Amino acid sequence: MISTALTLLMATTSLAGGYQVSLHGQKQSGMGLIGTSLQMDASAAYFNPGALAMMPDQLSILGGVSGILSSVAFQMEQPSLYQATTDNPMGTPFYFYAAGMITNRLAAGLAVNTPYGNSLSWEDNWAGRFLIQDISLSAITIQPTVSYRLTHNLSVGAGFVYALGTVDMERALPVEGPEGEGRVNIEGSTANFGFNAGIQYSHPGGINFGLSYRSQIDMEVDDADALFNNIPGTLSAAFPAENKVAVTLPLPANLDFGLSYQATPDLMVGMALNYVFWEAYEELHFDFEINTPNLQDSHNPRDYSNTLIFRAGGEYRVNEGLFVRAGAYFDPSPVNEEYFSPETPSLDVLAFTGGMSYLPTRNLSIDASLLFLMGLEQDMMYAPENFGGTYKSRVIIPGIGISYSL
Amino acid sequence: MHIHKIKNSLLFIILAVFLGCEAEIDQHIPDTGTIDLTAYVAVGNSLTAGYTDGELFRSGQEYSLANIMAGQFMHAGLESFKQPLMKDEIGFGGRLVLAEVDGAPFPVPMPGNPDPANFENIYHADGPFHNMGVPGATAQHLLFEGYGTLNPYFGRFAANPETSSVIADALALQPSFFTLWIGSNDILGYAMSGGEGAGITPFEEFELYYQIILTELTAGGAKGAIANIVDIVKIPFFTTIPYNALVLDDNQAAMLNAAYANLGATHINFSAGPNALVVVDTDHSAGLRQMEEGELVLLTAMEGISQENWGSQQPMAPEYYLSLEQVDEIGEAVEHFNTVIRLMAEAEGVAYVDIQSRLQEAETGIYFDAIGFNTEYVSGGIFSLDGIHLSARGNVIVANEFIAAINQEYNASFPKATIGNFPGIIFP
Numbered sequence: 001m002i003s004t005a006l007t008l009l010m011a012t013t014s015l016a017g018g019y020q021v022s023l024h025g026q027k028q029s030g031m032g033l034i035g036t037s038l039q040m041d042a043s044a045a046y047f048n049p050g051a052l053a054m055m056p057d058q059l060s061i062l063g064g065v066s067g068i069l070s071s072v073a074f075q076m077e078q079p080s081l082y083q084a085t086t087d088n089p090m091g092t093p094f095y096f097y098a099a100g101m102i103t104n105r106l107a108a109g110l111a112v113n114t115p116y117g118n119s120l121s122w123e124d125n126w127a128g129r130f131l132i133q134d135i136s137l138s139a140i141t142i143q144p145t146v147s148y149r150l151t152h153n154l155s156v157g158a159g160f161v162y163a164l165g166t167v168d169m170e171r172a173l174p175v176e177g178p179e180g181e182g183r184v185n186i187e188g189s190t191a192n193f194g195f196n197a198g199i200q201y202s203h204p205g206g207i208n209f210g211l212s213y214r215s216q217i218d219m220e221v222d223d224a225d226a227l228f229n230n231i232p233g234t235l236s237a238a239f240p241a242e243n244k245v246a247v248t249l250p251l252p253a254n255l256d257f258g259l260s261y262q263a264t265p266d267l268m269v270g271m272a273l274n275y276v277f278w279e280a281y282e283e284l285h286f287d288f289e290i291n292t293p294n295l296q297d298s299h300n301p302r303d304y305s306n307t308l309i310f311r312a313g314g315e316y317r318v319n320e321g322l323f324v325r326a327g328a329y330f331d332p333s334p335v336n337e338e339y340f341s342p343e344t345p346s347l348d349v350l351a352f353t354g355g356m357s358y359l360p361t362r363n364l365s366i367d368a369s370l371l372f373l374m375g376l377e378q379d380m381m382y383a384p385e386n387f388g389g390t391y392k393s394r395v396i397i398p399g400i401g402i403s404y405s406l
Numbered sequence: 407m408h409i410h411k412i413k414n415s416l417l418f419i420i421l422a423v424f425l426g427c428e429a430e431i432d433q434h435i436p437d438t439g440t441i442d443l444t445a446y447v448a449v450g451n452s453l454t455a456g457y458t459d460g461e462l463f464r465s466g467q468e469y470s471l472a473n474i475m476a477g478q479f480m481h482a483g484l485e486s487f488k489q490p491l492m493k494d495e496i497g498f499g500g501r502l503v504l505a506e507v508d509g510a511p512f513p514v515p516m517p518g519n520p521d522p523a524n525f526e527n528i529y530h531a532d533g534p535f536h537n538m539g540v541p542g543a544t545a546q547h548l549l550f551e552g553y554g555t556l557n558p559y560f561g562r563f564a565a566n567p568e569t570s571s572v573i574a575d576a577l578a579l580q581p582s583f584f585t586l587w588i589g590s591n592d593i594l595g596y597a598m599s600g601g602e603g604a605g606i607t608p609f610e611e612f613e614l615y616y617q618i619i620l621t622e623l624t625a626g627g628a629k630g631a632i633a634n635i636v637d638i639v640k641i642p643f644f645t646t647i648p649y650n651a652l653v654l655d656d657n658q659a660a661m662l663n664a665a666y667a668n669l670g671a672t673h674i675n676f677s678a679g680p681n682a683l684v685v686v687d688t689d690h691s692a693g694l695r696q697m698e699e700g701e702l703v704l705l706t707a708m709e710g711i712s713q714e715n716w717g718s719q720q721p722m723a724p725e726y727y728l729s730l731e732q733v734d735e736i737g738e739a740v741e742h743f744n745t746v747i748r749l750m751a752e753a754e755g756v757a758y759v760d761i762q763s764r765l766q767e768a769e770t771g772i773y774f775d776a777i778g779f780n781t782e783y784v785s786g787g788i789f790s791l792d793g794i795h796l797s798a799r800g801n802v803i804v805a806n807e808f809i810a811a812i813n814q815e816y817n818a819s820f821p822k823a824t825i826g827n828f829p830g831i832i833f834p
Contacts, residue, residue: 078819080824127775127827232832392429
């Protein structure tokens, strides 16, 4: 019965919502990325700073990396036989967390991870190349965090978030010379600040509640290089070869609620709700330093909607040295279907996850996870430039990490 | 039993992971609907033939409207579509290309001599041909027996230039499906001569010729699609040079005012900034006047205006502009012809392709697959360097309009052509 359901769902698949990447810990990844109410190790610094002071150990250090193997397929709006697929480089989000108890109520920690990113490369000369040929977005956040236990059951925490972002994108220009089409490459980086705060309540009956909020961070690139290549000579004045461009991409705020329950000494189950304030992404605006009649600033509407991600998962202790995990989540697309650009082909995603930890000693854990993301095949349009069709994607994300606690 | 199930599930998950790596979407299966694709024949003028940039040449023919449509029909079972290809990229020698002139792109004649074989009849060597588009043809011309002796573009591929008509050669292929786009030249000859040359085909005559053509094409039970004509006065040939193209400074304006005052033409007035061009008008009491807003200058006046002081020191001849009256006359003819075409489509039950409306939409700018187009000269992307005929991508836009109308009329689902796969206008 379950395999039949899986087969049906496998017919469709997709990437995660927008350009948010939620792979911040192999243990959480194995459990459908629930994490807000968990208080197991230093990764709480990211998931819910409020839970950090509740961690069971004096010291916790962990790190890990995942490999995002994604593929997106496109079928031009009917009637058409045109199809294209991506040949995406593997995305490699990573995380590193370290935290320790300074007093028995006060914890301090550091979280370094990559909560946002997008790595996409459409096949050469595909029909949507005037919107996007390839793009690589990434944001690394560094977050020093403190957490304080107010009572035996209640703790709060907050972190200061420093975000470093880079963008590298290329699209074709519909100007053609003897050597083919022109191209524009935009490359830049920036940094900005934000915060992360949370509260954790741990009920003596084995029920934990967590609530956390991560602020929006606008990645404002003021002086990205805008390099115009292969422009015909007579149009070179219209497209200055070495231009600069300002562009802003908001990293949306997140409000997360989590609930977990230690059902038996060996079984923990939990859920989380992530409300993502995607409405912040109204448009992608390119403000060129040098404008010409042919090169105006470009306003690309996005008009994203806020989304609510529902996650559920659990962990089962097989024995002292082995934990297995499973989970699932539904991540609806924030994209407006009239403004769906193939640069962020974000579809409604249903994901199934699994994971395990192997503990060779009591202090050391080797953690692995595997995610399989299945989206809905959806008809989407970028109406302002009349480009649309059916999109579909599949993503497989294996990940490995190590945690040490004392 | 339980173990067996777990093993099966595990195997399934592993398979899913490795097979599931690539996203795939089921491909659309084209359907011919009620159309029989045994033989498709395209009948028309230069727009069907693939005439572009002022000439008919080989690569232009490869991107012809007819060949693009045929290519899409082939996805649904059309087996062959033969075109009377020129031997080279030069054709009869009238081709324009963009060259760098004073740092800017400018249309100039393409260098090189035509292959003499381009002028020889190729029917017996390569015919018969499914692309029966003949540059220069009017509705009447399609019915004219021996048209090949008058028009070398037909002479080179007519079954018998002395006796063939375009329609007769088309019917010899026993078309099961046809497209027909004719009528522009019934007005263009008049418009391109500034209203001084051949007149517009009289309305009753146009209706009669069109009726005969359509009756003959459908006589054998063939299904087809017919298209209306574009607003002739909205094509770049007539819209590129503004009526007030003469930009002067104070000094130049004063000098010209003095010169015309000396001739007694005090109704001619210039001032600093854009000025209406001076034209010869035999209906005017003084024999010359300045142009009015809404009047149109022909693209062929470009060189005279920029290099020989046409419209300033030298009043421009009537062959190079259209008066308001002529513009209205042309507009009325387009509306009348298009009414005829629409009514005939309804009467004969063939697909009706409204190209006029689609090009009207394009005037203010239109996107197809994230490529922006408008009806401006060269930069607009739809019209070729001659300002009259379509570019390769312009042909794709029209072909897709045909396909949409055909799909609707005949319950078919021919795939549209992908515009980004066709070349744009090449800049130096």
